[in-house]
Amino acid sequence: MLEQLPQFVVNGIISGGVLALPAIAFSLLYGILRFPNFAIGTYLTAGGFIAFAANATLGLPISVAFLVSMLVTGFLGVGIDQLAFRPMRERRPLTLAIVSIGVSFVLENVVRFIWGNEMRGYQVPVARGMELWGIRIGKEQVVILAVTLLVMALVQLLLKATRLGKAMRAVADNPMLASVKGIDSEQVILKTSYIGAALAGAAGVMVGIDTVVEPLMGFKLILSIFAAAILGGLGSATAALGGAFFVGLAEEVSLIWLPATYKSAIGFGMIVLVLLFRPEGLFRRKG
Amino acid sequence: MVNYLVAILTFVMVYAMLSLSLNVQWGLTGLVNLGHVGFFAVGAYTSAILSKLGFPFLSSVAMAALLAAFFGALVALTTLRLKEDFLAIVTLGFSEILRLFLINESWLTGGANGITDIPNPLKGFFLPTDISYLVMLVGVVVLLFLLLERFRRSPYGRMLRAIREDEIVAATAGKDVFRSKVQAFALGAAIAGMAGAFYAHYLVYIAPEMFIPMVSINVWVALIAGGSGSNKGAVLGAFVLMGFLESTRFLKDFIPLLGGFRLAAVREILVGLFLILLMIYRQEGILPEEKTVHD
Numbered sequence: 166m167l168e169q170l171p172q173f174v175v176n177g178i179i180s181g182g183v184l185a186l187p188a189i190a191f192s193l194l195y196g197i198l199r200f201p202n203f204a205i206g207t208y209l210t211a212g213g214f215i216a217f218a219a220n221a222t223l224g225l226p227i228s229v230a231f232l233v234s235m236l237v238t239g240f241l242g243v244g245i246d247q248l249a250f251r252p253m254r255e256r257r258p259l260t261l262a263i264v265s266i267g268v269s270f271v272l273e274n275v276v277r278f279i280w281g282n283e284m285r286g287y288q289v290p291v292a293r294g295m296e297l298w299g300i301r302i303g304k305e306q307v308v309i310l311a312v313t314l315l316v317m318a319l320v321q322l323l324l325k326a327t328r329l330g331k332a333m334r335a336v337a338d339n340p341m342l343a344s345v346k347g348i349d350s351e352q353v354i355l356k357t358s359y360i361g362a363a364l365a366g367a368a369g370v371m372v373g374i375d376t377v378v379e380p381l382m383g384f385k386l387i388l389s390i391f392a393a394a395i396l397g398g399l400g401s402a403t404a405a406l407g408g409a410f411f412v413g414l415a416e417e418v419s420l421i422w423l424p425a426t427y428k429s430a431i432g433f434g435m436i437v438l439v440l441l442f443r444p445e446g447l448f449r450r451k452g
Numbered sequence: 453m454v455n456y457l458v459a460i461l462t463f464v465m466v467y468a469m470l471s472l473s474l475n476v477q478w479g480l481t482g483l484v485n486l487g488h489v490g491f492f493a494v495g496a497y498t499s500a501i502l503s504k505l506g507f508p509f510l511s512s513v514a515m516a517a518l519l520a521a522f523f524g525a526l527v528a529l530t531t532l533r534l535k536e537d538f539l540a541i542v543t544l545g546f547s548e549i550l551r552l553f554l555i556n557e558s559w560l561t562g563g564a565n566g567i568t569d570i571p572n573p574l575k576g577f578f579l580p581t582d583i584s585y586l587v588m589l590v591g592v593v594v595l596l597f598l599l600l601e602r603f604r605r606s607p608y609g610r611m612l613r614a615i616r617e618d619e620i621v622a623a624t625a626g627k628d629v630f631r632s633k634v635q636a637f638a639l640g641a642a643i644a645g646m647a648g649a650f651y652a653h654y655l656v657y658i659a660p661e662m663f664i665p666m667v668s669i670n671v672w673v674a675l676i677a678g679g680s681g682s683n684k685g686a687v688l689g690a691f692v693l694m695g696f697l698e699s700t701r702f703l704k705d706f707i708p709l710l711g712g713f714r715l716a717a718v719r720e721i722l723v724g725l726f727l728i729l730l731m732i733y734r735q736e737g738i739l740p741e742e743k744t745v746h747d
Contacts, residue, residue, distance in 0.1 A: 201537045252732045259484045262540045263672060264731045266486055270669055271724035278717035388545050426556050433545040437530050444534050
């Protein structure tokens with residue numbers, strides 16, 4: 166089994182890349198809104214299906230469908246924020262967590278209502294995989310990783326170099342101080358909701374390209390996404406990226422010893438271990 | 453018709469127990485639990501397995517409650533020293549991983565096929581089995597209600613409510629906040645486990661597909677609709693929930709286009725929307741918690 170290790174490592178890097186975007190989305194939303202948004206998994210599912218509609222139903226190429234999906238899922242996130250979360254801004258964060266579970270439940274079933282329970286796939290040109298030193302890598306997977314890293318770089322740029330990014334960090338850091346300084350927190354929430362949902366939607370398309378599109382595709386990943394975000398300390402986007410690769414690698418490499426059905430138990434196990442021993446995340450110095 | 457009514461009331465009683473148990477955790481103490489179905493499942497499987505091994509009914513129900521309490525304490529211990537958000541994540545994770553375990557460890561749980569021929573202790577009693585079982589469940593719920601009502605009014609219950617309102621004040625008053633929260637969470641889990649045991653012996657068949665997140669959502673709907681913090685509300689909420697679920701069954705008579713998966717989807721959308729609307733507009737429920745001045 167151990168000679169397969171390089172293959173599992175490569176697979177782990179790919180799944181880490183897929184986890185990275187929703188994990189960053191979760192961290193960003195958590196930073197601004199201060200509740201764990203359980204609907205993030207279903208945003209991912211919605212993104213996968215919106216791209217399916219654009220690609221398989223409307224016949225657009227997958228690259229265009231990907232952009233359409235990000236665009237539309239972002240608006241979906243904003244709409245949900247306005248309808249479900251906005252009336253509850255002043256409540257205990259935990260009641261919002263419960264509402265977000267309700268939202269995820271509703272959204273998942275809207276997807277079921279429209280598209281049914283079947284597994285779907287995109288219309289993508291069949292690409293031959295590569296083999297390097299006995300490691301199989303699909304062309305799609307290389308593309309997925311490249312696109313993830315590109316989107317990541319854009320997110321970093323947005324956070325570090327724009328006014329919005331500064332405002333987001335200011336609100337995450339200290340909402341009171343931010344509002345004293347004249348930052349309109351509702352505007353920041355609106356934009357963060359858009360970016361968060363769009364990132365999750367993008368991940369949905371990647372999962373769909375890598376595997377299949379189905380109503381539970383996002384919910385199945387939710388523990389891994391949380392694990393990645395918590396490992397990253399729920400703080401910075403870079404730390405969430407690190408967390409995502411860590412979780413992706415651990416999940417894939419564990420397949421050497423564990424049956425594949427227990428893959429999401431790895432994410433859960435990591436959540437518990439981190440909470441017990443390093444609740445501030447893996448990449449932050451105790452302070 | 454009588455059979456239908458008996459079945460519905462039996463489900464109401466099971467959900468009343470679940471809602472009462474969530475009320476101990478959330479209503480009284482303010483501890484979120486998004487994986488209630490996990491503790492329910494632990495109870496159902498424990499009692500089913502033990503009674504098939506020949507354990508008498510009451511002892512297998514007691515073991516079910518005990519094991520669920522053990523898992524409840526474990527989950528609480530890992531997260532309760534931290535921010536409460538983590539409890540939400542870990543409870544959900546617990547119920548999902550448990551379901552994986554139920555599906556995969558068929559040597560113990562029967563895998564996806566589940567467990568069949570679970571003995572019903574009241575079989576061959578002088579009334580029809582279902583009716584005597586319902587009578588027993590009503591008795592259990594009434595007893596549970598009375599005990600929990602006493603518990604709520606007791607100094608201990610008062611302390612839990614104080615923790616819910618303001619942990620720091622409770623801690624300053626010399627209360628061991630962490631320990632009380634773990635105990636309250638374990639107690640709620642135990643009651644959910646007991647509900648699971650009663651459920652398993654009623655259905656005589658259980659399988660992992662019965663223990664999906666939908667069940668946890670239902671319990672939240674029941675508790676929030678009835679009135680979080682109030683035991684009366686928790687019981688009433690179980691009736692409201694079942695009435696709501698059953699009435700959506702008749703949707704298909706009105707909307708003929710809704711077949712199969714679409715109908716199922718619409719019903720679940722309605723349950724989810726109901727929960728969201730309750731949380732936004734009527735968080736105190738139908739029977740709000742009584743506010744007493746002196747305590």
